[in-house]
Amino acid sequence: MSSIADPIAGSPVADAKTEAKAEAKAEVKVAAPAITLPATGERELRLDLFRGLALWLIFIDHLPTNLLTWLTIRNYGFSDATEIFIFISGYTAAFVYGRAMLEGGFVIATARILRRVWQIYVAHVFLFTIFLAEISYVATSFENPLYSEEMGIMDFLKQPDVTIVQALLLRFRPVNMDVLPLYIVLMLFLPLILWLMKWKPDVTLGLSVLLYALTWQFDLYLSAYPNGFWAFNPFAWQLLFVFGAWCALGGARRMSRILSSNITMWICIAYLVAAFFVTLTWYVPQLGHIMPKVIEQWMYPINKTDLDVLRFAHFLALAALTVRFLPRDWPGLKSRWLRPLILCGQHSLEIFCLGVFLAFAGHFVLAEVSGGAALHALISVCGILIMCGMAWIISWYKHSADKGASKKGAAGNADLAGGGA
């Protein structure tokens, strides 16, 4: 059996497909569980591509606004890269660990998931340390009277004992460091989600929707330190994650008729166009008066914390059109030009952390060197190049390490297959 989709050493496409079909059949006979897994040997490059894209966009969004910010999707609609990232993470996590659960059982899969959670947690703490270093530097070097009020944010440095413990508990999270804690919580519940999915995928998705609805109805949230709440509410955002898992475990296939219908396509296009016009009024305030007040009052605020339905729907529309117009065997996926994006998507935890770090570093450079819009854009481009370079190195390293270890078998390859991060 081939390893879980090693993209470099993988067998040629044609082989992979026949192999895949054979395996899919075998699987049905042997396990016949409620869920079906996509065949092995056939890595979904589209997932890598869009996760890589999401990582780039998250990085750009974390930098101060600049030329490249206009390329990010949040300027053209309601949803942004976070939705893509969480959905694909749910998808790949279910794909990798769902297989582990079918093959090795609940306990083994849970152990592997927990190992992954630990990795993400360590990565988060590492980023927090870098943040502390940056903020301490700013606090000691910056005393502009114009911002004497804003500098009060440094007050937490006066109580490092409390702050650091709260950070370890994931309750104190600096700006831009909200995605990993959300991800840690979602992954912690992945064993339960997968176990339920194994039993009845649709019921699991239904429960997820129910939890989402309850969150809105009863205003469930996780509190943060020193006050406030989690910027991405896990009770709401789990919907995307579970939906991703549901799609990975056969939901996508069952939806294919809906996805290929023309009615769906036109609804999606209409919604995306409408969302585009609404966002246009944010950036071209002169257009603001075109928007009817009634709609404005009904629609705003579009709540990111609780994953507003408008955002979720926007993501669904984007995803539906993408699946329709970008077939999984699109030759472009193998092109050299998209390779950097795909490589970034394949090592998402590392590249995500690197992106957060580079965003900090970019802020720092921008603050130290007073440069214009050009420097801003240059920093974004450099950051992306560094991310690509790093992804390439990791991929090269893992590839050569795997070669050495190939005799031991391919079981430990979850990270390479996305590992859910």
Place this chain on the structure above:
Amino acid sequence: MKSARTMLGLLLLAACLAAAPARAGDTPEQPQPAPPCDVPAYLLSSESSLPKVTDAVKANQPLNVLVVGSRSSTIPGNEASAYPATLQAALKEAFPSATIDLSVELQAKSTAEETAGTLVKLVEAKKPTLVIWQTGTVDAMRAVDPDDFRTAINDGVVALRAAGTDVVLVNLQYSPRTETMISAPPYLDNIKVVAQQHDVPLFDRFAIMKQWSDAGYFDLFSTSHGVDLAKKVHACLGRALAKFVIDAAHLGPVQQN
């Protein structure tokens, strides 16, 4: 959605565009002209109105302005150069015959909710025609739930209107140095929402300062400990705010400076 290939093409294009002027920017700095602090017209106009201010000025009654804000409504040790004072001066200049009274109520570490609770008493005590309520910074720093923040502003605005004054909302400062530490967008959005719901003019201090920073009028990244930058920025803010109030009260055309 754009195909990834187009996306990449655009990225490369942007990179080329970015690289050229970056080098040009390395040349030794040219003598800087005095900051003109122009503000695009759309940031200084509002669809909402200030009927009480309009009436007061037209009837030649004293215009009594109360600025309620946190520490970013002043410059420590230089209150006379902060934007409320420049606002008063600019209004006097625009209406030479009118009496312009202005008082400032600073509530340094109060959230919108805490301030909202004091507004009615303040209005009873000072009887203002117009309340300029600057808020959001403390809430953003404390990461107050944006929904609670919105409710607080909403309550405050309703109370002020009920007490018979006009209201102008002023949002956060643009503070690039603390952008990685203070998340402004949810608070900016929520102030905007309340302003829309109640037809309250919103002076978008954040967008205006960002505009100045992008245009290179001010170096808001500066680590200078001096009070000079603060004074200049506040002078410009005060003048812009005066234009904004005059426009919202339909008392223009104002002479351009």
